[in-house]
Amino acid sequence: MGLSVKADLPIKAVASRVQEQSSGLCIIDDPDKMFALRGEWEALWSSAGGLHNQAFAVAWLCWTRVAKPRGRKLHCIVYRENGELVLVWPLVSHRRLAWTVLEPLTPGTAEYTSILARADARTAIDAAWRAATRQCRADMLALPYVCKETRLDTLALRHAGLVETTVDVCATALLRQEPDWDAFCNSLGKLSKKKPGALERRFAKEGALEIRVLDSKNRVAHARYVEWMLERKREWAERVEKHGPWLDSREYRDFLINLLDGTQGDPLAVMFVMSLDGAPVVVSMVGIGSTCASGLIAGFDANFSRFSPGAIMMEHCVKWAWDNGMDLDFGVGKEEFKAYWSRGNVASIKSYQIAVSNWGKFAFYAKVLAKKLKTLRASKPRADVVDPAGSPAA
Numbered sequence: 001m002g003l004s005v006k007a008d009l010p011i012k013a014v015a016s017r018v019q020e021q022s023s024g025l026c027i028i029d030d031p032d033k034m035f036a037l038r039g040e041w042e043a044l045w046s047s048a049g050g051l052h053n054q055a056f057a058v059a060w061l062c063w064t065r066v067a068k069p070r071g072r073k074l075h076c077i078v079y080r081e082n083g084e085l086v087l088v089w090p091l092v093s094h095r096r097l098a099w100t101v102l103e104p105l106t107p108g109t110a111e112y113t114s115i116l117a118r119a120d121a122r123t124a125i126d127a128a129w130r131a132a133t134r135q136c137r138a139d140m141l142a143l144p145y146v147c148k149e150t151r152l153d154t155l156a157l158r159h160a161g162l163v164e165t166t167v168d169v170c171a172t173a174l175l176r177q178e179p180d181w182d183a184f185c186n187s188l189g190k191l192s193k194k195k196p197g198a199l200e201r202r203f204a205k206e207g208a209l210e211i212r213v214l215d216s217k218n219r220v221a222h223a224r225y226v227e228w229m230l231e232r233k234r235e236w237a238e239r240v241e242k243h244g245p246w247l248d249s250r251e252y253r254d255f256l257i258n259l260l261d262g263t264q265g266d267p268l269a270v271m272f273v274m275s276l277d278g279a280p281v282v283v284s285m286v287g288i289g290s291t292c293a294s295g296l297i298a299g300f301d302a303n304f305s306r307f308s309p310g311a312i313m314m315e316h317c318v319k320w321a322w323d324n325g326m327d328l329d330f331g332v333g334k335e336e337f338k339a340y341w342s343r344g345n346v347a348s349i350k351s352y353q354i355a356v357s358n359w360g361k362f363a364f365y366a367k368v369l370a371k372k373l374k375t376l377r378a379s380k381p382r383a384d385v386v387d388p389a390g391s392p393a394a
Contacts, residue, residue: 022083025127027135028076031063037078040085045116045290051329052287052294054116057268059090059105061258066107066251067092075102075136079117079124087117087124093138099363102138102356107255108246110144112170112349115152122151129155132356139360140353145170145332148348156352163364164353171330171338171346175322176291184322191340192308196315203307207277211316214271216262225273226256229283232299239302256285256297269296270320274313276304282313286320292327293320311337 028034041056052058063074072092079087090105104113115125129152133141141161145168146153156162178184185196192199203209214221230247237243246252259269267288274282284298295317300309318341321328330338332349339346355361 023081025077025079025124025131027131028078029074031068031074034063034074034076034090035060037076037085037088041088041116044085044088044118048116048118049291050116050289051112051114051292052268052289052296053106053111054114055268055289058259058287061255061268062105062107063090063092065255065258066249067105069251070094070108072105074105075132076105077128077131079121079127081124086121087115087128089115089128089132091132091136093136096140097363099139099360100137101140101142102132102136103142104144108249108252109244110351112145112147113143113152114147114150125151126155133159133161133354134356139355139357140363141356143352143354145349145351148350153350156350156354159354161355161361162352163355163361166351168332168349168351169334169346170332170349171342172292173318173321173328173330173342174345175318175327176325178322181319181322188340188343191311191337199308200312200315203276203304203309203312206307209274209276211272211274211313213320214260214273216260216267216270219257219261219263222257222260222271225271225280225283226253226260228280229285229297229299230256232283232301233297235302236299259285259287259296272313272316272320274309274316282309284313284317286317286328289326289329291325292329293317293324294329295331314341 028037038056038060041059044050045055067074072094075091075093077087077089077091078085091102092105093100093102095101104111115128117125117128143152143156146156147170157165175184188196200209214225230253234243234247237247256269260267260271269285269287272282272284272286273280280301281304282298282300285296287294287296298310298313300313314337318328328341330342353364355364
């Protein structure tokens with residue numbers, strides 16, 4: 001999609017200044033200078049087989065549509081060797097009460113934490129880690145969903161300020177290894193006692209069932225279906241009590257719409273719409289990576305839950321990824337369909353909270369103390385509670 005930036009210097013001039021440092025690390029806090037990296041960033045992304053959320057255009061949308069409007073401060077860590085860009089790690093910081101929190105640049109949701117780097121860039125990754133933990137003037141470093149046994153995972157585990165770790169799982173279908181779609185499906189067995197295609201055939205008996213990919217140039221349809229999807233997602237969040245502020249965020253809504261926009265270039269995501277007799281049932285978005293697509297978000301009409309419309313849609317997303325020569329990352333979670341379509345290619349990922357200053361350590365100690373006090377108060381009997389004998393409890 002088309003990108004623009006208001007720069008104090010011509011872009012070529014900014015780019016030349018950014019490239020002046022032939023080797024070593026720098027931290028970019030000027031958005032114009034980050035924009036000037038675009039060509040090199042895209043080349044590194046392509047050569048490294050970059051993920052959807054590592055693409056320059058995605059990072060730029062995160063900055064312009066979400067982070068900048070929310071007052072975040074940019075810390076884009078860059079490392080060069082002999083003038084060549086070998087690593088980019090865009091981070092942002094913000095104030096949380098009396099503390100400064102450093103975290104990856106995202107659209108306001110918890111995404112994978114990863115560093116876009118050349119395969120042989122261990123020295124660069126170590127330098128980027130030192131910069132993030134020592135030079136960004138933060139108190140706390142939040143790293144959601146770090147892939148296990150990566151260099152970043154090792155560095156986080158070793159940090160003396162590590163105060164909190166949670167473990168999740170993610171799954172990826174390695175579809176580029178599958179030369180034949182029918183053979184792949186036949187190897188999967190059954191999901192909910194059904195082979196691929198069976199659920200769709202059952203649901204199609206209810207009316208005119210259609211599943212399509214929206215035209216990337218139809219911005220009006222993008223906006224309408226993003227709104228519908230987010231509303232269904234909010235309903236789901238209420239049912240399972242997992243409501244996040246991003247669901248009500250206008251910035252996040254606009255971010256999703258811009259991902260789909262193909263009016264000025266290739267879109268960064270595709271939208272799948274399932275409808276029954278013309279009414280939407282499921283809307284799903286898949287992000288486009290260099291070699292791997294990523295499931296981003298989906299919403300469905302709960303009135304049709306008994307027909308498993310989400311499972312039907314997932315089959316179409318997997319087939320689309322296979323048709324386009326990409327693997328498919330299903331994201332974080334233990335849902336049965338993820339293990340099924342990935343044929344058990346499930347990996348552990350970890351989320352870290354790290355104190356990178358003494359003031360940051362105090363914040364976590366205060367948090368633990370507050371939880372203990374809350375638990376202690378809850379365990380004390382209340383004076384207005386009456387015991388079975390009819391007397392106030394002591």
